[in-house]
Amino acid sequence: xxxxxxxxSQITGPRIRSAALKLFSERGYAAVSMRQIASEVGLQAGALxxxxxxxxALLFSLMKGHMDELLTAYRALPxxxxxxxxxxxxxxxxxxxxxxxxxAVFISYMELRNLTPENFxxxxxxxxxxxxxxxxxxxTGHDQGDFALTDSKISTMAVIxxxxxxxxxxxxxxxxxxxxxxxxxxxxxxxxxxx
Amino acid sequence: xxxxxxxxSQITGPRIRSAALKLFSERGYAAVSMRQIASEVGLQAGALxxxxxxxxALLFSLMKGHMDELLTAYRALPxxxxxxxxxxxxxxxxxxxxxxxxxAVFISYMELRNLTPENFxxxxxxxxxxxxxxxxxxxTGHDQGDFALTDSKISTMAVIxxxxxxxxxxxxxxxxxxxxxxxxxxxxxxxxxxx
DNA sequence: GTCTATAAAAGGATAGAC
DNA sequence: GTCTATCCTTTTATAGAC
Numbered sequence: 149x150x151x152x153x154x155x156x157s158q159i160t161g162p163r164i165r166s167a168a169l170k171l172f173s174e175r176g177y178a179a180v181s182m183r184q185i186a187s188e189v190g191l192q193a194g195a196l197x198x199x200x201x202x203x204x205a206l207l208f209s210l211m212k213g214h215m216d217e218l219l220t221a222y223r224a225l226p227x228x229x230x231x232x233x234x235x236x237x238x239x240x241x242x243x244x245x246x247x248x249x250x251x252a253v254f255i256s257y258m259e260l261r262n263l264t265p266e267n268f269x270x271x272x273x274x275x276x277x278x279x280x281x282x283x284x285x286x287x288t289g290h291d292q293g294d295f296a297l298t299d300s301k302i303s304t305m306a307v308i309x310x311x312x313x314x315x316x317x318x319x320x321x322x323x324x325x326x327x328x329x330x331x332x333x334x335x336x337x338x339x340x341x342x343x
Numbered sequence: 344x345x346x347x348x349x350x351x352s353q354i355t356g357p358r359i360r361s362a363a364l365k366l367f368s369e370r371g372y373a374a375v376s377m378r379q380i381a382s383e384v385g386l387q388a389g390a391l392x393x394x395x396x397x398x399x400a401l402l403f404s405l406m407k408g409h410m411d412e413l414l415t416a417y418r419a420l421p422x423x424x425x426x427x428x429x430x431x432x433x434x435x436x437x438x439x440x441x442x443x444x445x446x447a448v449f450i451s452y453m454e455l456r457n458l459t460p461e462n463f464x465x466x467x468x469x470x471x472x473x474x475x476x477x478x479x480x481x482x483t484g485h486d487q488g489d490f491a492l493t494d495s496k497i498s499t500m501a502v503i504x505x506x507x508x509x510x511x512x513x514x515x516x517x518x519x520x521x522x523x524x525x526x527x528x529x530x531x532x533x534x535x536x537x538x
Numbered sequence: 539g540t541c542t543a544t545a546a547a548a549g550g551a552t553a554g555a556c
Numbered sequence: 557g558t559c560t561a562t563c564c565t566t567t568t569a570t571a572g573a574c
Contacts, residue, residue, distance in 0.1 A: 160557080176456060178373035181549060195558045197551070258453055261371060298527045299519070302512075306531055309508025310501050317500050324494070332493045336501055340535040355539080376567065390540050392569070 161199050163189045168206050173251035177207050177262045207259060208267040214252040215274035221245060222281060231289030232338070238282055239337050240330045242311045247326055250315045257312070279304055286341065296343040307337055356394050358384045363401050368446035372402050372457045402454060403462045409447040410469035416440060417476060426484030427533070433477055434532050435525045437506045442521055445510050452507070474499055481536065491538040502532055 167188035171180040182203055186193045200206040222241055227234070246253050260268060283304040289295035297303045311333060318329060362383035366375045377398055381388045395401040417436055422429070441448050455463060478499040484490035492498045506528060513524060 174456065176371065176373050178371055179457065182551080183549080191557095192559055193550085194552075194560080198557060203550070261369065262374065298530060302519075302524070302527050303531070305508060305512050306505050306528065309511070310505035313500060313504025313508075316504070317497075324497075329497070332497050333501065335493060336498070336535040339537055340531040342534055377569085378567080386539095387541060388568085389542080389570075393539060398568070 160189065160191070160195075164191075164196060164199050165206070165210060169210055169251050169255065172207065172210070172259065173254040177203075177255075177259045204262075204264060204267070207255075208263060208271075210252065211256050211259065211263070211267075211271050212274075214249070214256050215271060215278070218245060219274060219278055222278065231285055231292060231294050234285045235289065235337065235341070236334055238285060239307075239311060239334045242308070243314055243330050243333055244326055246312060246315050247318055247329070250318075253312070253315050279308060282307060289341070294343060295341040297341060303341060307340070310337070355384065355386070355390075359386075359391060359394050360401070360405060364405055364446050364450065367402065367405070367454065368449040372398075372450075372454045399457075399459060399462070402450075403458060403466075405447065406451050406454065406458070406462075406466050407469075409444070409451050410466060410473070413440060414469060414473055417473065426480055426487060426489050429480045430484065430532065430536070431529055433480060434502075434506060434529045437503070438509055438525050438528055439521055441507060441510050442513055442524070448507070448510050474503060477502060484536070488538060490536040492536060498536060502535070505532070 164185065168180075168185050171185055171188060181193075182196055183193045185206075186196050196206075200209070222238075222245075225237055225241060229237075256271070260271065263271060283300055286295060286297060286303050286307075287300045290297045290300060314329060314333070318324075324332075359380065363375075363380050366380055366383060376388075377391055378388045380401075381391050391401075395404070417433075417440075420432055420436060424432075451466070455466065458466060478495055481490060481492060481498050481502075482495045485492045485495060509524060509528070513519075519527075
């Protein structure tokens with residue numbers, strides 16, 4: 149049965165992170181109190197400080213973890229093939245990855261301004277690295293004559309904005325599967341950059 | 344010279360709205376206090392309540408004003424022509440309108456969750472009406488064989504997400520003019536929905 | 539219409555008992 | 557490792573003087 153006191157260090161940390169992820173994504177970092185996070189986990193507020201030095205570190209940890217996971221997962225994919233094949237891989241990966249963790253995606257886009265300047269710079273560097281992965285594909289394809297782009301940086305931003313937008317409307321119980329969504333977006337992206 | 348007391352009802356209201364718009368967009372609704380808004384205008388916090396019943400009403404007023412302006416401005420445009428011409432009008436309008444008021448755009452996308460349920464429903468209705476304008480263009484073009492769409496609702500969301508994304512990277516002093524940005528995005532949208 | 543003053547609640551974070 | 561208790565600050569909103 150439930151204990152109201154005792155030692156749970158192995159599982160309490162992840163539960164706090166999970167609760168913070170949920171509450172931050174639902175209500176926003178600034179609108180969520182440490183007491184609310186603690187309550188969600190079944191703790192008193194003071195106990196949280198055994199796991200994070202402060203609220204800011206908790207937010208940063210969630211965002212850093214998300215960006216690290218994004219880059220690691222993408223870079224673990226096979227990288228060969230034509231620019232078109234690599235672009236298709238990117239599109240399908242981006243959609244699947246983002247639809248799989250909507251809360252972390254939401255936080256990572258919405259709470260940037262609540263990071264300290266130092267933490268913001270670190271997250272932006274990771275985001276930039278991910279964007280560069282796509283931009284490299286697009287410029288390679290452009291140089292080989294497969295793609296027609298006026299400006300590779302803008303195309304990069306446009307494609308990422310379009311793809312990330314799936315998280316604003318997709319619902320797992322909805323009428324479309326992730327596979328179908330991937331097919332539809334790949335079709336639009338493919339045509340949009342076509343030579 | 345500056346007065347520290349006195350009556351300014353004609354201009355204080357707009358200045359409060361302007362200050363709130365700026366601060367909400369920079370730091371987020373929940374992170375901005377009424378004192379900070381008042382300070383930005385050169386008032387004490389209590390004076391704000393001559394202009395708004397509470398903080399929530401101030402946020403809602405800004406978002407409602409933005410959405411009303413968006414719909415009114417779009418519907419004032421000429422509506423005739425082929426689906427392709429109407430789509431181009433939409434794309435260019437959406438970019439120009441959004442780049443012209445980045446703060447209101449930011450708030451209207453980021454602060455939805457800080458609205459009361461009633462206010463949220465009202466804003467969502469306006470957003471839905473705007474999306475329907477685009478979806479109508481796309482389905483008309485699809486039915487006439489000009490466009491090839493797997494799913495008109497998804498195409499609508501994808502195009503809007505892509506276009507609205509300009510506000511995340513565009514800077515007025517940057518290397519591209521609004522005209523150039525419109526050209527680039529219109530090229531991508533046009534190809535993306537092409538039959 | 540704005541000020542000062544204040545009420546009443548909630549916030550982040552810490553100390554010390556267990 | 558968690559609890560209770562508390563410090564100190566900040567918050568939204570109101571009351572009454574000017």
